[in-house]
Amino acid sequence: MDRLLKALISTLFRxxxxxxxxxxxxxxxxxxxxxxxxxxxxIIGTSLVIIGVIFICVSLVKYLSINIPAWMAxxxxxxxxxxxxxxxxxxxxxx
Numbered sequence: 452m453d454r455l456l457k458a459l460i461s462t463l464f465r466x467x468x469x470x471x472x473x474x475x476x477x478x479x480x481x482x483x484x485x486x487x488x489x490x491x492x493x494i495i496g497t498s499l500v501i502i503g504v505i506f507i508c509v510s511l512v513k514y515l516s517i518n519i520p521a522w523m524a525x526x527x528x529x530x531x532x533x534x535x536x537x538x539x540x541x542x543x544x545x546x
Contacts, residue, residue: 511524
C-alpha cells in the first residue's frame, strides 16, 4: 500500500512538473519571439543604413574628385563624417 501511494504521488508530481515546465517554456517563447523579431529587423535595418551611407560617401568622393584631387576629396569626406559622428556621440551622451 505504501509503495502504491508513493508511486501515485510520484507520478502525479512528475506530470505536474512536466506540465509546469511546458507552460513556462511556452510562456517564455511567446514573450521572447516578438522581441527577437524586432531585434532582427533592427539589425537588418541598421546594416542597410550603414551600407547606404557608405555608398553615399563613396559617391560624394567620386563627385568631389572631379574638381579637387582624390586625396583631398577622401580627406574632406572623412572629416565631415568624423564631425557628424562627434556631434551624434555628444548628443547621445547628453541624455
